[in-house]
Structures are given as C-alpha cells and as structure tokens.
Amino acid sequence: MIEFILALQYIVRLDEKASVDAFTNDVSRQFGVKVVKRIRNFPAIVVDADSNTVKKLRKDRRVRYIQRNQIYRTVYIPNDPYFTREQWGPFVVFLNRAWDITRGDRTITIAIIDEGVDYNHAELINQFGTYKGYDFVDNDPDPAPDDPDNELHGTHVAGIIAATMNNSIGLAGAGNFTLVAYRAMDETGSGTTDDIFEAMLEAARNPDVRIVNMSLGASSGDSLMKEGIDTLLARGKIVVAAAGNNGGAVNYPAAYDGVIAVAAWDTSNTIADFSSRGLEVDVAAPGVWIISTVPNNYLAWMSGTSMAAPLVSGIVGLMLTVNPDLTPQEVTDILCATAIDVLDAGRDIYTGCGLVNAEAAVRAAQGR
Numbered sequence: 001m002i003e004f005i006l007a008l009q010y011i012v013r014l015d016e017k018a019s020v021d022a023f024t025n026d027v028s029r030q031f032g033v034k035v036v037k038r039i040r041n042f043p044a045i046v047v048d049a050d051s052n053t054v055k056k057l058r059k060d061r062r063v064r065y066i067q068r069n070q071i072y073r074t075v076y077i078p079n080d081p082y083f084t085r086e087q088w089g090p091f092v093v094f095l096n097r098a099w100d101i102t103r104g105d106r107t108i109t110i111a112i113i114d115e116g117v118d119y120n121h122a123e124l125i126n127q128f129g130t131y132k133g134y135d136f137v138d139n140d141p142d143p144a145p146d147d148p149d150n151e152l153h154g155t156h157v158a159g160i161i162a163a164t165m166n167n168s169i170g171l172a173g174a175g176n177f178t179l180v181a182y183r184a185m186d187e188t189g190s191g192t193t194d195d196i197f198e199a200m201l202e203a204a205r206n207p208d209v210r211i212v213n214m215s216l217g218a219s220s221g222d223s224l225m226k227e228g229i230d231t232l233l234a235r236g237k238i239v240v241a242a243a244g245n246n247g248g249a250v251n252y253p254a255a256y257d258g259v260i261a262v263a264a265w266d267t268s269n270t271i272a273d274f275s276s277r278g279l280e281v282d283v284a285a286p287g288v289w290i291i292s293t294v295p296n297n298y299l300a301w302m303s304g305t306s307m308a309a310p311l312v313s314g315i316v317g318l319m320l321t322v323n324p325d326l327t328p329q330e331v332t333d334i335l336c337a338t339a340i341d342v343l344d345a346g347r348d349i350y351t352g353c354g355l356v357n358a359e360a361a362v363r364a365a366q367g368r
Contacts, residue, residue, distance in 0.1 A: 009069040010054055011194055011224055014043040018062035039194055046194050065223050072196055072218045074153045074189040074306060087171055089286030089311060095174060097359035098318055103165060104175025105321045109208040110161055110313055113199045114154035114215055116145035117181035118295040123163040123170045133181035134202060136195040147187035148295035156302050157215050159293030160310040170299055171291060174314020185216060193224050200228035204235045210320055213313040214241040215306035217251030225253055233258045238328045240313045242305035244276030255280040260332055262309040263351055264288060271350040275305055281352035282332060283339050285311045315358045319365035326365060334364045
C-alpha cells in the first residue's frame with residue numbers, strides 16, 4: 001500500500017461557530033489563498049497554500065485544525081480472469097447454512113464507498129432503488145463508473161454483498177439487500193480525504209443506511225477521516241473496512257476503533273500473505289480468487305482484503321435482518337464470539353478473533 005499526498009493542498013477544519021463564508025473571504029483577501037472547494041454541509045474548506053501560509057492560518061482562532069489532503073487507494077490485488085475456481089468463500093464461512101435462516105431483506109441498506117458501481121448490471125439492477133447514490137469525485141448524482149473498462153472495483157464489491165440470488169445467471173451475493181453507491185474513488189483507484197469524508201457524511205445522514213463498506217485504505221489516518229468514522233458510529237452505522245494488502249500494519253480507516261477490520265483468508269486454508277496484520281484486525285474472510293460482478297454484465301476474479309470486507313458486510317446484513325436492533329458494538333461482539341479460531345489460540349494479529357462464521361453469527365444475532 002502506498003500513500004500519496006496532494007502537493008500544497010490542505011483541508012482547513014473550522015470551528016463549528018465560525019462563518020465559512022467570512023473565513024473564505026478573509027484568507028483569500030489577506031493571503032491570496034486559492035479555495036479549491038468547500039466541503040458540503042460541514043465547516044471546512046480545501047485550499048492550495050504553501051507551508052508558510054499554513055502556519056499563519058493555524059494561528060486563526062476560527063481554525064480547529066489543518067491537514068494535508070491525502071489520497072486513499074482501493075486495496076485489491078489484480079488476478080487472473082481465467083482462474084476456474086468459482087464461489088468457494090460462502091462454503092468456508094457457512095454462508096449457505098446461514099441462508100437456511102435468512103437470505104436478507106431489502107429493508108437493510110448497505111452503502112458502498114468506493115469507485116463507481118454499475119447499478120444496471122443484470123446481477124445488481126434489482127438491488128438498487130430509485131436513489132442510486134452520489135458521485136463525490138465529479139459532484140453529480142450518478143455514481144456509475146466513468147470508465148467501465150478500468151473502474152471495476154466498486155462493482156465487484158457490490159456483487160460480493162448482494163448479487164441477485166436465484167435468478168439463473170451469474171452468482172449469488174451474501175444476501176438480498178438494498179445498495180447505495182457513493183463514488184469517492186476514481187478510475188485509478190484513488191480518492192482524497194475530502195471526497196471520502198463527504199461520502200461518509202452522506203451515509204451518516206441517510207436514515208436508511210445501516211452498514212457502510214469501505215474497501216479502501218491508506219497507511220496513516222488523518223483527523224478528518226477519523227471525524228467521519230466517529231460521525232458514522234455516532235449515528236449507529238456499522239462500518240466494515242478492508243485491513244489492507246501490504247502484509248504490514250493495518251490500514252486506515254480499518255485501524256480506527258469501532259471499525260470492523262477484515263483480513264483476507266486464502267484458498268490454501270490460511271491467512272493470505274498480502275493481508276495486513278495487527279491488533280486492530282477483528283475477523284478474516286475469504287479474499288483470494290473471489291468471483292464477482294464487473295461493469296457491462298461481466299464477471300471477474302479479484303483478490304484482496306477489499307473482497308473480504310464486503311462478504312462480512314453482507315453477513316452483517318443477514319444479522320440485522322434477524323435482529324434490526326443490534327448496535328455496532330453488539331455486531332462486532334457477535335462476529336468475534338462466533339468466529340472460527342483458525343490460527344493461534346485466542347485472538348491473533350492475522351485473523352483477529354478468527355475466520356467469520358456466518359451461520360453462527362446469524363444464530364447468535366437471533367438470540368439477542
């Protein structure tokens with residue numbers, strides 16, 4: 001995983017009582033600062049400025065903090081599209097047994113913060129309602145991929161969560177849910193803090209959203225990303241994130257408290273060698289040679305913790321189907337208590353509490 005910084009671009013977070021208009025006018029007039037954008041419905045702006053100007057801005061009493069505008073990257077590993085193994089993951093985590101209890105419900109809405117999603121894909125078209133989501137990269141209401149030939153990641157994630165079951169084509173997602181796509185990553189797999197944050201705010205404000213899947217990450221966190229996670233958790237949203245693919249420390253936002261950090265399990269019945277590890281990992285899920293949807297009604301195989309996280313999001317959706325009153329902490333506790341202890345006894349840095357067990361988690365959710 002590589003973290004990139006936008007040269008000379010900063011996010012200025014203002015105090016809640018500060019006037020964004022007044023501050024913007026002041027810094028433009030006094031320092032000649034170019035305001036790149038205002039973060040919608042939030043007291044912050046993105047500016048181009050040199051380090052000396054930033055030092056001066058930090059002294060303004062209206063400023064809570066200033067940070068560099070980071071770039072986050074999707075966390076998938078490319079794979080061989082001709083690999084012949086199909087859906088092995090559901091059987092390893094007993095998802096097929098969980099389907100004997102529930103196959104999900106459209107009342108459970110799962111938000112996908114990622115690249116664009118091809119919501120017209122034959123496997124996904126029935127899982128989106130009238131409101132498809134929003135594109136925070138291009139600032140328009142259409143979250144479909146700009147470049148369907150290269151922008152595959154978000155659609156792949158969506159299929160793992162909710163590719164339509166029993167329609168005689170393709171594959172089956174983890175469950176039958178309503179999906180909402182928030183495009184905050186572009187066709188290169190990159191997204192900036194401000195766009196991702198705006199997507200998190202939108203998910204937090206959407207009363208229908210129960211689960212937020214974030215198959216993205218960077219090697220370090222930042223204040224605005226942390227504030228976005230805290231906002232989601234405060235609104236009762238369950239946040240599931242990919243642990244990362246660098247084989248080293250767990251990436252952000254997965255490393256934040258309250259986020260369900262998911263590692264990748266391999267076809268060889270062990271942790272994937274690329275999967276990030278650390279005390280922040282909560283559970284592992286299949287993340288190698290995972291077949292799912294990609295734009296224009298195609299299927300493809302991908303590997304990465306990006307593929308493991310949405311399977312857990314789908315399992316959480318099944319849990320909420322049988323018990324809609326579960327809190328984020330209760331969901332995490334159940335996933336941990338029911339996980340299969342596959343490596344070292346007790347919690348370990350590779351799989352956290354173990355390999356997720358869909359059937360046991362859904363049954364435990366029923367009993368709460």
